[in-house]
Amino acid sequence: MRETIIGMNVSLAANLLNEGQVVAVPTETVYGLAANALNVSAVMDIFRIKGRPEFDPLIVHCLNKEQAFSYALNLPDLAFKLAESFWPGPLTLVLQSNGEIPSEVTSGLPTVALRVPSHPLFQELLNLLNFPLAAPSANPFGYVSPTTAEHVYAQLGSKIPYILNGGPCQYGLESTIVGFDKDLPVILRLGALTLKEIKTICPKLKIQLKSLSNPKSPGQLSVHYAPSKKVIFIHNQDVPPPSHSNMAFLSFGGQPIPEGYTELSLSKNGDYFEAARNLYKLLRTFDSGPWSELVTTALPEDDSGLAMAINDRLTRAAAQSITHL
Ligand code: TXA
Numbered sequence: 552m553r554e555t556i557i558g559m560n561v562s563l564a565a566n567l568l569n570e571g572q573v574v575a576v577p578t579e580t581v582y583g584l585a586a587n588a589l590n591v592s593a594v595m596d597i598f599r600i601k602g603r604p605e606f607d608p609l610i611v612h613c614l615n616k617e618q619a620f621s622y623a624l625n626l627p628d629l630a631f632k633l634a635e636s637f638w639p640g641p642l643t644l645v646l647q648s649n650g651e652i653p654s655e656v657t658s659g660l661p662t663v664a665l666r667v668p669s670h671p672l673f674q675e676l677l678n679l680l681n682f683p684l685a686a687p688s689a690n691p692f693g694y695v696s697p698t699t700a701e702h703v704y705a706q707l708g709s710k711i712p713y714i715l716n717g718g719p720c721q722y723g724l725e726s727t728i729v730g731f732d733k734d735l736p737v738i739l740r741l742g743a744l745t746l747k748e749i750k751t752i753c754p755k756l757k758i759q760l761k762s763l764s765n766p767k768s769p770g771q772l773s774v775h776y777a778p779s780k781k782v783i784f785i786h787n788q789d790v791p792p793p794s795h796s797n798m799a800f801l802s803f804g805g806q807p808i809p810e811g812y813t814e815l816s817l818s819k820n821g822d823y824f825e826a827a828r829n830l831y832k833l834l835r836t837f838d839s840g841p842w843s844e845l846v847t848t849a850l851p852e853d854d855s856g857l858a859m860a861i862n863d864r865l866t867r868a869a870a871q872s873i874t875h876l
């Protein structure tokens with residue numbers, strides 16, 4: 552493969568996708584690794600490039616809700632209402648599939664995950680195409696999601712022809728995934744669209760993030776979003792002093808931290824949206840930096856529910872989780 556090019560040429564990206572190639576694209580959440588969702592061999596290339604197991608289905612990205620719903624059957628009323636309120640945006644709906652999206656994309660499930668992204672370059676790109684794009688996050692399977700074109704290049708450079716550069720992602724956290732149990736909305740993955748926002752449309756809902764025997768959403772697997780070095784998640788707020796000299800601490804707000812850690816701050820003034828935006832960038836800074844371990848604690852719960860989404864990613868990133876010291 553030729554060297555990967557990073558650029559802002561939307562028609563070049565469209566041409567490559569038309570040829571059945573895999574291209575990295577910016578979204579408002581994280582960068583995606585995209586291919587024509589209706590082209591099985593292009594979709595299989597996504598799995599190969601990402602090293603992703605074939606049982607883990609992909610999200611189908613559509614231009615608008617009309618296109619998205621054209622792949623679904625038996626829509627609950629609340630699916631319409633959620634789409635109406637939050638598309639384009641960081642919401643993925645898992646709906647009954649009408650079978651038009653190939654089973655390679657849905658991993659043979661009877662459902663399909665649909666999303667209408669709001670990033671202007673992604674919208675421009677979808678406008679040039681006459682098919683939707685299957686796209687997981689553009690990272691090797693299990694690793695931290697990319698929030699800049701450079702992050703994508705660091706891991707997947709040389710494996711794909713083109714990275715469409717849309718700048719740093721607005722949210723920095725993946726979309727919130729909502730499925731349905733009959734008509735009851737079920738949150739399958741916490742993400743950039745906050746629970747508070749979802750509850751304005753769906754006051755009654757269920758949160759089902761972990762289902763060990765039968766993961767409905769395999770992103771529920773507990774080791775995920777992880778740097779290659781050790782992350783220690785401390786459940787209580789009493790942080791022990793560092794046990795050696797090259798430890799980093801992922802902090803939030805004015806959190807007091809014991810002397811001896813290098814501080815990596817999610818948000819100096821305790822802004823949860825800023826923390827979400829910085830999370831993956833800082834996990835990558837840690838991974839490529841001189842430190843051997845990263846210590847972190849749970850962010851205090853907030854009204855929006857974003858703390859819960861960030862804490863979910865932190866516990867999944869942690870190789871080791873300590874409750875009592
Ligand atoms: O923000 C996002 O959602 C990003 C950007 C690129 O759009 N995409 C993303 O994709 O995070 P990925 O593949 O890293 O995570 C998608 C999750 C996976 O956990 C997958 O198992 C779940 O969506 N999923 C896909 N289809 C599903 C289905 N039919 N039922 C349940 N879960 C599904």
Ligand code: MG
Binds near residue numbers: 687688696
């Ligand atoms: Mg992912």
